[in-house]
Amino acid sequence: YVAQPPLYSCRLGDTVHRAFSDEERDEITAELTKGGRKAENLRWNRFKGLGEMNVEELAVCALDPETRILRRLTMEDGATASHAAELFETLMGSDVARRREYLIANSALLDPAALDV
CATH class of the missing domain: 3.30.1490.440 (Dna Ligase; domain 1)
Structure with missing residues (x-):
């Protein structure tokens, strides 16, 4: 929850x-x-x-x-849960270099209009 x-x-x-x-x-x-x-x-x-x-x-x-x-958050598929946990660690964890690499690699997937900046 x-x-x-x-x-x-x-x-x-x-x-x-x-x-x-x-x-x-x-x-x-x-x-x-x-x-x-x-x-x-x-x-x-x-x-x-x-x-x-x-x-x-x-x-x-x-x-x-x-x-x-x-x-209530649920993840029925174990692979989805594993991927979500890994992504959470990448984005919220303390490894800044890993987070930066992820953001650079995936920035083209973002819709700039959806960003709240």
């Missing part, structure tokens, strides 16, 4: 609105602007990972059993 944190959050008074996709953020924005509030006055924060959350947000979004969302 892994915790699924929101991609976006927007504080409005004492209420925090969280969105897990661009579409959900847009739906919440549309709902919040029905009463005449301007969309440009809403401040959405974009999270790229758990490291960007403060302690309180992390506790609510990833640790509190009452408010967190957990996703």
Whole structure:
């Protein structure tokens, strides 16, 4: 299981609105602007990972059993699991040279429009 944190959050008074996709953020924005509030006055924060959350947000979004969302990850095929573990080690491990080689070798496969930079 892994915790699924929101991609976006927007504080409005004492209420925090969280969105897990661009579409959900847009739906919440549309709902919040029905009463005449301007969309440009809403401040959405974009999270790229758990490291960007403060302690309180992390506790609510990833640790509190009452408010967190957990996703079950499964890999039915042993070869797929082995490949995923190897790829995870390459991308998240401490061997910088290995990660760099992988990124250079596979950069042509990436769609630049899909990158969040």
